[in-house]
Amino acid sequence: MNEQFSVRLRKAVHVFCAGHFITLADDLCEPVHGHNWTAGVDVDGPPDAHGMVVDFIRLRDLLSGIVARLDKAAEDSRIKAVLLVIESPGVGRARADDIRAAIGRIRKAGKPVAAHFVGSSPVHYSLAAACDTISMPPAATLELTGVRAEMMFFKSMLDRLGVAAEILQVGEFKGAGEPLTRSSMSPQLRAQYESFVGDLYEQLVEGVAADRSLPLPRVRELVDVGVFTPEAARAANLIDAVGYEDEALTALAARIKAEEPKVARDYAKRKVDDDFSGLGGLVKLVELLSGQRQDAPGGRNRRIAVVHLTGEIREGKSSDDLLGGGAAGAETVIEAIRGAAQDEQVAAIVLRIDSPGGSALASDLIWREAQRTKKPVVASLSDIAASGGYYVAVAADRIVASPGTLTGSIGVVGGKIAVGGALEKVGVHTDVVSKGRNVGWLSMQEPFKDHEREAFLATMKDVYRLFTGKVAEGRKLEAAAVEKLAEGRVFTGRMAKEAGLVDRLGTLDDAIDEARQLAGIATEEEVDRILLPEPRGLFDDLFGDASGGEGRLARLVVG
Template sequence: MCRAVVVAACLLAACKSNPSKLDDVGSAPNGNDPWAQTFAKHDGDATTADSGGGGLGFDLQGILEKIKDSIDTPGPYESPKKSKDFDEEKPHWAVMGVAGGIVEREAFSLTGGGRGTELRNLATRLRSLAKNDKVQGLILRVEPLDISLPDVVELRDAMHDFRASGKKLDCHTEDASNSTYLVLAACDRIGLAPLGNIAVPGPSAMPLHIKPLLDKLAIEADFIHVGAYKGAAEPLTRDAPSKEMEETLNAILDQRYATMVDIISKERKVDAAAVKTLIDTALFPAEQAKTAKLVDEVTSWEEFRDSVKAPWTKLEIEPDDKDQLAAMMKLARFIGAMPPERPLGDHVAVVYALGDIVDGDGDGVIGARQQIASHTLVSALRALTFDDSVKAVVLRIDSGGGSAQASELIWAAVEQLKAKKPVIVSMSDVAASGGYYIASGATKIFAHEDTLTGSIGVVGGRIAPAAALAKLGVNTFPMGRGKHATIMSSLKPWNDEEKQIIRANMEAVYTTFVGRVAQGRSKTAEQIQPLAQGRVWTGLKAKSLGLVDEIGGLDAALDEARKLAKVEPTTALEIYPPSPTLRDVLAGWGQVHAPFGLSASAMATESIRALDPRIADAAARLLDLVASFQTTHVQTIAILPELQ
């Protein structure tokens, strides 16, 4: 982008210095042409001092400012960004759009930019607007959201904080279902488009099993579980969910159903029995939604917005930074001309641990927004351990686990960190298996009622494609020296003796896992065993079992960390992973393992995506799971169907 701007500027300079024979160089500037004024002020004096043109005879800074203004200004057929009577120095309403994925940290692709709105940024923006004495109220235009239930709870907390400031929060949507509607329910007033729908069918799960497909292909999934409820590989090894998996999923759905009923009942002032009837009805066209008290008004967006009868202006979730010095410093940090931005003096650090836990460096710091690579995260934790200005660390986890070895290394780094300062864990949607492993030793653990955690168990195995290859005319002949030389390289299933060797190794990992949890929770291994066995617990149940300490979100964890660290609430936070730098981008580029940002699983499931994107995503996840076991044979990982 920067290169394109420089090239454009050079071309403009060349055109200015060498006018075409078709140019009317003698004519006066057109008063209606904003670009004409930029060049006209230099006519007649080639030596006039320019404003950033480098002596080329034109105003580069002015050109760039006009480009920015042109981009920011709506076109003649676009919606206005503010009402005609808006004055930023006078009381007004703010208008903001919220749509798509709500994520912990915005993930960056080296080929496709970022994706998702960060939950923390959105919550901070709401609380900032609550303190703005010029903002009388806020209108949210809410489009379908991809957001987990625990994140719904945290976003709703921020929305209630806005309302607690004495300001009105109005929301409008064209369609909403389940989690999106639970967000809307936190508003003072809900508007729905005339042909819109509200769908509250209740929480659901759809386990996807591909063993019958593997059977047709003569591919065998050779897996072993340690823990009666450890069902990570069930989609590969069973035709249907086991009774243990059904029991787990039913408990999760029961808790999420209870949360949904409670929120709608309290927010819409409808008794719980009536809410359950609404859920059983499921789908409500606009007028029926109003009759059922799920929305307050049926009206278009423009009419809803203008009904506040006050000046308004459209805002972005990320505030528009008009400070040129701040923008220059941000650029300088990106290219490495200035050190990364960090708080001065004593402060609390927030470390995000998101995605699958993998061995090694992974995709470096730039990949740390969607992946927990042991070497990368351990290095960050060690740096914070020996930084005396960091007085406490909040470890924010959203992970179903992964490599057992990587989980152990991260656990050890957390232990070393805890020896010098408090470590508070904040569990987001999932902190299960390896995700719980790395949390278990913390000073204190916070979870939401609907967080999925536990899954203290081990799974190991691999895909055995020898029979499938034989069908294609490819015969394999593993050879080696040593009785079990080909135990990991053979393409055939393990024999009984080999399975005993693998199981013994997995049971040793399981014993260590249980021991780490027992140590962290100040219990004996015997006390942890009934809570383990690979069983997934909701956050509410985990608290009653002693696997977590408190029910609460990131704000509650930060309050605890600040209290233990004796740091003022207004002190800035240090965030890891930080904003990416040019060095991170270049380092990450060398560690990208799939071409053009596409994984093999994504390419393999592209045909399924045309039929059902959800099934394609689930299938891709299973294929990624299979691929991961080719290099990491023993894992502490929880695989659950997507919860709607």
């Protein structure tokens, strides 16, 4: 589920969506050649939940920072309306919910929000549908095509190559290994896919119906049509107007009765962050490359620490590749949780989890660090928090998920790929000298022997017992009740709430509110939000941790 992306850098750093903030005040921008300055920010891909990769530079332009900018627009008396230009933000359902909530707060403040929607997937349309009005350019396309899950199966190919996939599972529905061991979905895997895909479809239909004031049967008909020209979308009441961005701006200005509106470019974003000119820019560039530029909040306000756990969970340190993917290393995440727990100004911790799982050991170590802290801990589940991601979440005092979060998957899958047959086909022969009955149990040269398979499965069953036990403890459920929810079953956030696996449906801000309440912080008290772990620099990503190589090699040799 990792999304790969690239972002082009022009005059300003690109963010996930553009917002033109219209105001009648004179101090937000200056006229240029007799016209007010207007600007749009092109977007080509998703933001990392913790940062963005822009031309190989790690910048602290955070998703939560975008929400904060929208919230500032809601509170700023100079801002009269907002034009949100949505191009191709690669956000999932949970992150879209964060933005939708921020849009809702602007509208609640009595300020019109118009969306100029270039067109993309149903998730992106949901951002536009949260606004008062939607316009599209004439050549765009609206895709409202439903929900689809695909899985490719490689068993026949592996058989032809002489490769044996030895994948074991604990949990009837824990089918992550099926693409390597089957030619199609098992009935159990298909049943659970139909379950969560069906719920995501219902959420899509219900959301469009509510946002656009359409009957549910009519929305189902429109989803079956799927692809719309702008004129067809307007005729179906999916959008309000067909036109260009400047026309959308003119229409919004007329709505607030502003003949010559001033437009704030990159409202609430510090211009210095986009300026790499001169000696100061060079120093800043070096800081960004090395990961040293933190811009942590100062002052004496109490703090909420938001600890991001993003990507596959593994042992060691976190890593980011140059396309924005990466892994959540237990060492890095534990250090962040421990640092927040020891910081006297931090009143509570929010674990922001966006992970499909990974190493059982790493997940357990992170769980322990979160569970042992004496400060309130709230888990905020993003687009996916399944398997090891949910394992970590049950350490929290409260769990908040988006309705569209994919979570659960309480089960264990593991095994090995035996390539000895493939090597024999190309003339590679292997001789072995060994002592010890099970010393070759993880060898990639041959499949498991029966006693090796039994030993491996026994370790997996023990991990499953730990997993279900921690769910029972954290969620205060009987073991029998957990077993009915386990076996590898995947839930949407909405389904998980009904099953008792999460406490509340909501956004990251809702999770932070929960943390405030648990910490006894009054609603009117101002708090600072700090984001952890600190972002890595380009040098770290390119060359890694020079001190970590020996440890990794040693583990490989011992293993």
